[in-house]
Amino acid sequence: MAKTLNVVIIDDEAPAREVIKNYLKKYDYLRIKAECENGFEGIKAIQEFKPDIIFLDIQMPKIAGFEMLELLQKKPVLVFSTAYDQYAMKAFEVSAADYLLKPYSRERFDEAMNRALTLTNDKPANDKIVNGILKHQDENVDYLERIVVKTGSKISIIPVRKLFWLEAQDDYVMLHSKDGNFLKQKTMKYFESHLDPKEFVRAHRSYIVRISIIKQIELFGKESYRLILSNGQNLPVSRTGHVKLKAILS
Amino acid sequence: MKHPILRRRNLTFYISAWIVISLIHVLFLRFSQNIEVLWAFIDSLVFNLLYAAFALSFWYMCKSISIENLKILKLIENHGAAAAFSSLIWFGLSYALLMNIFPVEENYRLFLRGSLVWRIFIGVLFYFLSVAFYYVYIYSVNFKKQLLKEAELKTLVKEAELKSLKFQINPHFIFNSLNSINSLTMSDPQKAGEMTIKLSDYLRFTLSKNEKHKTKLKEEIDSIKLYLDIEKVRFGDKIEYVEEIQDKCLDAQVPSMILQPLFENAIKHGVYESLETVGIKFSCSLNGDYLKVVVENEYDPETSTQKGEGIGLKNIRERLEKTYSKGNLLKIEKESNVFRVKLFIPIVEK
Numbered sequence: 001m002a003k004t005l006n007v008v009i010i011d012d013e014a015p016a017r018e019v020i021k022n023y024l025k026k027y028d029y030l031r032i033k034a035e036c037e038n039g040f041e042g043i044k045a046i047q048e049f050k051p052d053i054i055f056l057d058i059q060m061p062k063i064a065g066f067e068m069l070e071l072l073q074k075k076p077v078l079v080f081s082t083a084y085d086q087y088a089m090k091a092f093e094v095s096a097a098d099y100l101l102k103p104y105s106r107e108r109f110d111e112a113m114n115r116a117l118t119l120t121n122d123k124p125a126n127d128k129i130v131n132g133i134l135k136h137q138d139e140n141v142d143y144l145e146r147i148v149v150k151t152g153s154k155i156s157i158i159p160v161r162k163l164f165w166l167e168a169q170d171d172y173v174m175l176h177s178k179d180g181n182f183l184k185q186k187t188m189k190y191f192e193s194h195l196d197p198k199e200f201v202r203a204h205r206s207y208i209v210r211i212s213i214i215k216q217i218e219l220f221g222k223e224s225y226r227l228i229l230s231n232g233q234n235l236p237v238s239r240t241g242h243v244k245l246k247a248i249l250s
Numbered sequence: 251m252k253h254p255i256l257r258r259r260n261l262t263f264y265i266s267a268w269i270v271i272s273l274i275h276v277l278f279l280r281f282s283q284n285i286e287v288l289w290a291f292i293d294s295l296v297f298n299l300l301y302a303a304f305a306l307s308f309w310y311m312c313k314s315i316s317i318e319n320l321k322i323l324k325l326i327e328n329h330g331a332a333a334a335f336s337s338l339i340w341f342g343l344s345y346a347l348l349m350n351i352f353p354v355e356e357n358y359r360l361f362l363r364g365s366l367v368w369r370i371f372i373g374v375l376f377y378f379l380s381v382a383f384y385y386v387y388i389y390s391v392n393f394k395k396q397l398l399k400e401a402e403l404k405t406l407v408k409e410a411e412l413k414s415l416k417f418q419i420n421p422h423f424i425f426n427s428l429n430s431i432n433s434l435t436m437s438d439p440q441k442a443g444e445m446t447i448k449l450s451d452y453l454r455f456t457l458s459k460n461e462k463h464k465t466k467l468k469e470e471i472d473s474i475k476l477y478l479d480i481e482k483v484r485f486g487d488k489i490e491y492v493e494e495i496q497d498k499c500l501d502a503q504v505p506s507m508i509l510q511p512l513f514e515n516a517i518k519h520g521v522y523e524s525l526e527t528v529g530i531k532f533s534c535s536l537n538g539d540y541l542k543v544v545v546e547n548e549y550d551p552e553t554s555t556q557k558g559e560g561i562g563l564k565n566i567r568e569r570l571e572k573t574y575s576k577g578n579l580l581k582i583e584k585e586s587n588v589f590r591v592k593l594f595i596p597i598v599e600k
Contacts, residue, residue, distance in 0.1 A: 012522075013426065013484045015433035022436045038525050059422070059522070083425035102429035 005120060006049050008034045010042040010065075011057040011081070016102065020055050023109045039068045039148075043155055051076050052120050058082040066091070066137050067148045071155065075130040077119045079112050087140075095132025143196045147175065149182040156182060160199075164213055165235065166191055168206040201248055203227055203241040217245060253309050254387045264302070272298040289358045297344045301373070304336055305380045312384035329381055337373025341366060420514060423480075424453075430484050445483055452476040459506040467534065467541070468500040470509045474532075477513060485521055494533040502541045504595050505573050509543070511562035512591050516547035519589065524550055539597050546590035563591065570595070 007030050011017050017035050024030055030053075034045035039060050046054065054076050058065040065080070066088075080099040082088050092099040098115050100108065119126045147158045162178040168188045175182045192202050202208045213230045217237065220226040225237040227245075237245065255264050272294045279290035315328050348354060348362060427449050434442035455473040459465065482489055513530070520528040533544045563580065570579040574596045583590040 013430065014486055015430035015484060016426070018437055019429065019433040022433075040525070083429065084421040102425050103432040104429075 003029065005030050005052040005117075006033045007031065007053050007055070008036065008042070008045045008049060008051040009055045010036045010039070010045075010060070010068075011055070012037045012060045013057075016057065016081070019103075020109075023106055027113065039064065040155060042068055043071055043150070044153070046072065046076070047153060050074070053077045053079060053116050055079045055081065058085055058088045066133070069130060069134055069137075071148060071150045072130075075127055077116045077126050078130065079116050091133050091136040091140075094136050095129050097129045097133055138190060138194075141194060144194045147182075147184060149175070149184045151182060158182060160195065163195075163200075164210055164231075165229070166208040201241070201244055203245060204236050204238045207235050207241075209235065211248060214245070214249070217242070217249070251313065251388065251391060253306070254384070255306060255309070268298055268302045283361060285358060285361060286355075289355070292352060293348070293358075293362075296347055297340075297369070300340055300344055300347075301376060304340055305376065308332075308336075308377065308380045309384050312381055312388060317385055317389075329378070333374045333377035334370075336377060337370045340373050341369050423514075424449075426484060427480050430480075434483075441483075445480065448476050448479055452480065456507070456510070463506045464503045465506040466500065467502045467504050470504060470506070471495065471500075471534075474509050474513055477510065478530075481517055481521070488521055488524070488527055489517070490527050490529045492529065492531045494531075494535075496535050499534040499536055499541055502536075502595070502597060504541065504543075505569055508566060508569070508593070508595075509545070511566055512543075512545040512593075515560065515562055515591070516545055516589070520547035520549050524548075536597075537594075541593075541595040541597060543593040543595065544590060546588055548587055549589050551587055566593070574598075 007024070009017050009020050009032060011020070014037075017037075021032065021035075024032065033049040033051055034041075036042040036045050037060075042054075042056075042060075045051075056065050056068070056078055058080060059082065069078075078097070080088070080092060080097060081102055081104070082099060083102045089099065091097075098112050100112055119129075144160050146160060147163075149156050149158065156179070158175060158177050158179065164176045164178070166188070167174040167176065169183070171185060172183045173186055173188060173191060175184055188202070188206070188208065191200075191208055195208065199211060200208050201211055209227060209229070215228045215230045218226050218228055218234075223239075225242050227235045227237050229235065255261060275294040275298060276287075276290045279285040279293055280287055285293070311329070311332055315325065317325060320328070345362065349359075354362075427445070431442050431445050431449070434445055452473060455469075455476070478489065478491055513532075516530050520530060529548045531544070531546045533542075535542050563582065567580040570593070571577055576596065579594045579596075581592040581594075583592070
């Protein structure tokens with residue numbers, strides 16, 4: 001085979017990476033560009049080397065495998081592995097993705113490689129799989145505890161407890177947090193359903209606000225209201241938002 | 251237990267039975283003893299009505315004299331006396347009623363006087379019949395209760411076993427360890443062998459222990475060492491383990507598998523979630539009547555999900571409370587980047 005393919009291995013356990021390297025030896029047209037032990041390194045390596053295939057463990061520190069996927073612009077072919085994660089297995093099954101259950105044999109690995117190699121030549125099929133996993137993730141995840149964002153090449157993790165308010169900006173959402181402002185490519189609807197309604201309220205089509213930082217609601221003009229936050233900032237309130245706020249604050 | 255006859259359905263049955271007995275009684279007096287129909291009816295009514303009422307009260311005798319706890323002789327003694335006594339009262343009362351209320355004719359009066367012996371005999375017979383019925387009833391109710399209780403107990407035991415198995419062995423840990431072994435077979439077969447033995451020893455220890463039992467602290471610590479050794483193969487020098495154990499603690503009795511969830515927690519929230527080396531500190535000391543066990547781990551408060559008392563710690567708290575009938579034996583402390591669990595295990599003399 002003439003074409004050389006680039007590979008990145010992401011797994012937090014060294015012995016697990018060793019297995020993959022060992023099984024990959026016979027594929028002499030593959031180049032292992034990087035071995036990463038966490039999602040941070042993983043994202044960096046992916047941006048730098050633009051790999052064709054990524055071996056990805058699902059449970060990892062800081063940024064789990066799925067959170068990493070969200071940040072990828074170009075979707076490489078992914079060969080997932082997991083020891084035991086029924087939730088992840090479900091996600092793979094509904095999106096028809098192949099996955100390796102640790103420990104796995106050389107034969108099973110070769111089978112996964114064959115499928116991965118076919119997918120490197122079939123972009124649409126691969127995109128469909130990755131998007132299927134992301135969709136499953138969006139639909140099934142409980143309330144968020146942290147949000148991973150990428151600004152240029154910098155990756156930040158924002159714990160939800162540091163989040164003040166969110167603002168819609170075209171296809172993005174601006175996250176206003178204790179650590180600064182970050183843009184995330186998601187919808188307001190996504191955040192509305194993935195933030196605990198005991199902590200956050202959608203006050204307006206374009207705003208979601210942490211309830212505990214609301215100082216007061218002020219009449220503004222004839223029939224419209226504005227929210228005053230504890231830092232002095234004020235935000236518009238919609239009619240339905242006002243109804244919701246009144247129910248929560250009373 | 252409620253009276254078995256004083257219920258609507260059973261009462262109808264009881265009354266019908268007595269009507270039948272009363273009719274037989276009338277026929278017997280009329281044709282065998284040559285008593286006039288009217289007197290035969292009155293006789294039957296008084297005697298049988300009284301006995302029907304008496305028989306209901308025998309239930310309370312049966313309830314207070316249990317057949318399971320008394321010797322057979324004592325039982326016969328008690329019931330024999332009760333049978334004779336109640337039969338005499340029955341006859342005396344019926345006799346007095348008949349003599350005083352109704353203008354009794356001579357022929358019947360003679361018959362009534364002469365009937366004492368066989369009436370007492372019938373009274374005793376009825377007494378034992380009712381008692382036998384009541385005992386069968388009590389026995390069957392108890393038996394059903396017993397069956398239900400046993401079934402409940404069985405499901406409880408099963409649930410507990412399942413629960414403990416689930417808490418004891420984390421499948422994620424097992425499969426990842428096996429994956430490490432698979433890796434070592436290629437790079438370092440001898441180490442693969444060592445790791446296999448360690449994992450087996452650890453699993454065997456875990457499986458042999460039951461949540462209800464107690465073990466020596468030393469055994470618990472030995473199994474924790476195995477666990478940490480295995481995790482060290484997986485995570486290399488990402489774990490920095492320090493221990494401080496007073497020798498005199500080692501023989502103390504502790505509930506089995508009490509340490510493992512603490513270390514699993516420390517590894518999960520410390521090591522799994524961290525990019526750098528994570529310190530885990532373990533100390534045991536004797537404090538008066540208590541064995542004090544402390545497990546602490548460093549963690550990253552920025553991103554960690556270690557909030558406080560998860561299911562593992564809650565389980566330990568409950569077990570300590572149940573085992574020692576005392577609360578507050580588990581304390582959780584959180585400092586800037588240290589998560590600490592303290593156990594206070596009462597020293598119980600054997």
